[in-house]
Amino acid sequence: MGEKHIILPRLITSKLSQRQKLCGHRNVAEISGVVDETLGKRPLDGQNDMLRYRVFTSTWNVGGMTPSSDLDLEDWLDSRANSYDIYVLGFQEIVPLNARNVLGPRNSCISTKWNSLIGEALHKRRGAAEMHPEITNSSAMERSAQEDHFRCIMSKQMVGIFMSVWVRSNLRPYIHHLNVSCVGSGIMGYLGNKGSVSIRFVLHETSFCFVCCHLASGGKQGDVLLRNFDAADILIRTRFPGGATQELPKKILDHDQVVLLGDLNYRISLEEAETRLLVEDKNWSILLENDQLLLEFSTGQHFDGWQEGLITFSPTYKYHPNSDQYYWCFDGALGKKKRAPAWCDRILWRGKGLKQIQYDTCNYRLSDHRPVRAVFHAECDIRGDADCACGCITLSSSSD
Template sequence: MQHFAMFGYYMLVHVCSCMLLLDREVISSLSLLQHGRTPKGETSEQIILPRLVTSKLLHRQQLHGHGSASEVSSVVDENLGQKHLNGHKDTFVYRVFASTWNVGGIAPSDDLDLEDWLDTRASTWDIYVLGFQEIVPLNARNVLGPTKNGISAKWNSLIGEALNKKERKEGAKLTQESTNSSALEGTVQGEGFRCIRSKQMVGIFTSVWVRSSLKQFIHHLDVSCIGSGIMGCLGNKGSVSIRFVLHQTSFCFVCCHLASGGKEGDVLLRNLDVTDILSRTWFPGGSTQELPEKILDHDQVVLLGDLNYRISLEEAETRSLVKAKNWAILLENDQLLFEFSRGRHFEGWQEGLITFSPTYKYHPNSDQYYWCFDAARGEKKRAPAWCDRILWRGKGLKQVQYETCNYKLSDHRPVRAVFHAECDVSEGAEVNGQNPH
């Protein structure tokens, strides 16, 4: 294992030298990381990324943008019934729950209750798409070493427990009322939720769950991972995308963790990350059925994650406005909304109206932002920002809910959205014993 690690390390240095023409300072930094030594108060990303900005920008100049941005829309009306499209296709409307959460490298406890986050007590949805960032710390060992799947498996176990808790209770009640085991089996299997696909890339983790009764209508399930971190290719930043076709409508869910930092020029790296992810993500096409191969080719797309866009104001002014809860002025200076208005990188994308507090940076296990506390020596007191966002695009996809959730596990708050998604179904087809309207 030691020889393998050394081999990987020297290959990494070789790639850096040849592809990016790194100077001695960068290679020296990589050597420090390989031996587990970093200057006090600095992370691996803080050491390497600033020295790779120029190379990263040059590397991505060959990529092309995707036109101008659409205007930011407000939340649409919830009154979305099933409707008939035309003489050849019918439509079913499904309820999709999507959420993003940067958990800051903190492993969940065995008794962590996710029911409030997943809104299982108030409502149940048809599809759950859950995107995480930093499920493991982004240190050199995790970025360069093998993927640790134990943490993602634990998150999936907790998710499954929360989603199926209600069904288990109903099944237990049925057991008391009836000795008909086949009825019990049908209830539990028909109404429960199953994970159809999950995928981890370093700290990015995407997990998709659907009602068991929907699984038979889902096909062409694929995943694509893009690393856009150190050297423009490592997985400390990037995306994990999962796509599938439900009936005759294609979906793509993109979980991202974009370049961090609040310095001038960091927003450009975030824009380049988005362009990189949209350009490089690829799914296999079908030999007998035409299938979308790129993210933007899908009928309906949701992009969520720690997009890391900040507020372009002096930190003192930002903090003052946050204290006053003056979201209007803060949002006028939000970098992502500014990119929307410039019309260069987010053509066709929409975002719901933001009515919640900035999602970053909180002190863990507290409602206080980090700058309210005395930071450790050399540690930055980062100003609050709406880093965690959910965007969408596509005909027939309507957002009906957009909010944050008060889980205090990490320095980020999870953000969640609910969509009504129209799916094309062959004329006269039955789904779960019902005909579409």
């Protein structure tokens, strides 16, 4: 197809050149969904050591559905395992993307409800004394209780995009320079029906940035270009304060470790009839060979330096709500909504010291999307004289 025939009314020429300069690409890294949990140790200068944390990330387009007050999120968050130090949760369409919600005042009731449900799931476990009957002194019991308790350190909503970050209470003193940045890339190229919410912080001496995106939708020819442009625009326009006394990362890619998650909306580049047959046969391998995002990786023109785990799960969109059946397969479904299944919901990452150990989906039927989860081991630099009481594993740079 010739690009000159594709009209992009919300993208101006000056931005196109910026985006093209920014987007260099390489192949997606084919790492397994679950790998050995033993991390290698990277050399550090001076007297620095490393601490290792387990970071749970997830994205979920909830399709404008309001959650019930008794919705149990324990399975989604795997909170019974009590094995994660940081939770980063990104939502899309927590409210319907109608004119009232896009142009009117922000409705924070729904995001507050989601945060309440998250908090309930993270804390729905027995008391510290019951879980640790061997603990007898009060200081040890208090420390154990802090390790079991999570705090929401930042949450932010932009229209339907919502991001919430939770950490163990005993980790909070080591987090600093917490900031948020929002970029609207929807109607007219700036409204918040599409775009991103990014949250960054520095943990010990390592900077993290988490980006929750909702990119341009559509399965027509040329729509993939809009998604590419949205992704590049988010990288260009997202800005954080640089700090008065300390030089801090100002852009997303300046951070040590970055995770980008969301409804990226990339589809399958096949004719509908062929796609339908492959879906009915559950031939995910052929479908993945024609996945638009993986094709963008393979061209070497976009997402340079980003990685994604090997996809071993079914397409995450479009399901009939409250069903395990794809909407496309429903005989009574409206024609305009018979969208072919696709892996719209993705988690990408980059940065030294960040290692993915899990990449999967979870069978919640609230919306027409399934939530996608990724778990990481994250190594953080600390000063050699730092007094860490957070209970994490120290990896000395002098070790083998």
